[in-house]
Amino acid sequence: MSNDRDTLIAGLIALAGFLKAHPQVPTSIAPVIIRAFPANGPDDEMRAEVDQVAALLGTEIDPYHLPYDHYMTGIDFGPVRYEFIAILATARARHAAENSYRDCIQTDNTQER
Known part of the structure; x- marks a missing residue:
């Protein structure tokens, strides 16, 4: 395959074909x-990409x-479902602050059991 996008699409098609051909294999109705995410950058650039x-x-x-x-x-x-999400700077900072205590x-x- 030429890139990650083509590899993902081929994998999804292969999975769908496999499940169609093997109805005895259980599946879930869970979504x-x-x-996908834009590269981290200034919030206005990431919002523009999502737009x-x-x-x-x-x-x-x-x-x-x-x-x-x-x-x-x-x-x-x-x-x-396909989602395209920009995690804005304040959310990234909040996540980093919350995780800063993880190893403490x-x-x-x-x-006793």
């Missing part, structure tokens, strides 16, 4: 989500995720 993808998809920006500083759009194909806390795993 399948493909997520461009929304125009290609014919979709709007999802207002539900705006309070979390995730600027995103998406489209559904039955239980399969140790749990006591010596409880």
Whole structure:
């Protein structure tokens, strides 16, 4: 394959063909989500990229995720969803701050059973 996009598409097609040919293989009705992200950069550039993808998809920006500083759009194909998400600077900073304590806390795993 020539690039990651072609490899992903080929894999999805192969999976669909395999599942179609093998109905005895169980599947789930849980949604399948493909997520893509612009490269980290200035918020206005990342929002512009999401706006461009929304125009290609014919979709709007999802207002539900705006309070979390995730600027995103998406489209559904039955239980399969494609999302394009910009994680804005404040969300990245919040995540980094929350994770800065990760290695400072140790749990006591010596409880009697």
